[in-house]
Amino acid sequence: MASGREIKTKIKSTQNMRKVTRALEMVSASKIRKAQDLMKASRPYARHMRKVIAHVAQANTEFSHPFLVERPNVARVGYIVVSTDRGLCGGLNSNLFRNLLNQVREWQGQGVQVDVVAVGQKATQFFRRIKGVNLVGSVTHLGEKPKVEQLVGVIKVMVDAYQANGLDRVFLAYNDFVNTMTQKATVDALLPLPLVAAELEAHESAGESAYAGVKLEQKHEWDYLYEPDAETVLEHVLGRYVESVVYQGVLENLASEHAARMVAMKSASDNANKVIDTLTLVYNKARQAAITQEISEIVGGAAAV
């Protein structure tokens, strides 16, 4: 059995660890509120934007913007991967990456190339190491209050590649914040728009009320009235769409990060408590055994005299 002193050092170090995990838990608990407010505030905008976009995709538009055309042959796809900058947030990033990697392998199985732009340190580090995936852009350290301007660069990389026919599909991968206990690794279609519309229709058919009204009665039999003209309006709307949806993904991921970290650190603190309890028990037993031994030695010595 380990000596008393050894066990005592172990207890001390576990206590120190518990201090750290508790502090991290509390930091996240305070940050999660702000992140959640931010996320909730812009959610309606992103949702409605996607609805409008789904409508646009179902229109028979006079000006065929490249975003609206689904290309039959897919040779190269792009992913915008939103991750955290820091670790210690449970399986948040690894779940998302595993999910993604499965999709990437599937594409590769079909001979399709995969480009990735990474948002956040973790995705940057991860996809740099993955073979067969081209990391074409990254942005890190967005902070607690991400701004759309910070994302413009990486968005442009993807959109330009799409418009220059370099990419045939663009997806957005992030952790969707459901509640504090649940974050869902999500991969949404971003471009082209018919893909998005199909996805949203699936949501609506699944009875998700947030997506009600996406489906229109007639498809491709009508067109909008444009003011001033189709090209200007669509250019503006579609640019806005990509920005707002990616931005929303970043906010969702931020709220998810804090929630996941809080939960992970809470369970780490609980585990530390358990370890400390067991170690204390072992320590006390060892101490008692030592005392008993000492007494019996004294008694034995006295009897011998």
Added chain:
Amino acid sequence: MTQTIRVDIVSAEAEIFHGDATMVIATGEVGELGITPRHAPLITRLKPGHVDVLQENGERQQFYVSGGILEVQPQVVTVLADTAARASELDEASAQKAKKEAEEALSSRTDAVDVSEAQAKLAQALAQLQALERMRRNLKH
């Protein structure tokens, strides 16, 4: 029964309005628009200005937007505003100040980039003031 159209007004910061209306009036890039139920599909950019929602009970809700997108489907109108506010929340003093600042910036005319920015700011401030003015007139009636 009067026909109504569903109206959703959202800005990047919040959901501003959600409900049914008999008519929606907005300032499009090309001119004022009045949208009634079963309007043909339409999509346009919005200029800084007001968005009025006439409700079934005759009430008139006023909003101010600093630009954005308006989409019309036969049964639903969506306003994606850059920033939107209820006209009653607008602060006249700050709008006046913004207007003055923009005018000053315009009169000093340093370089081309600044001028276009100042013009945009001026347009916003003017639109805010207009929305306030309209609201005041309506209150008097």
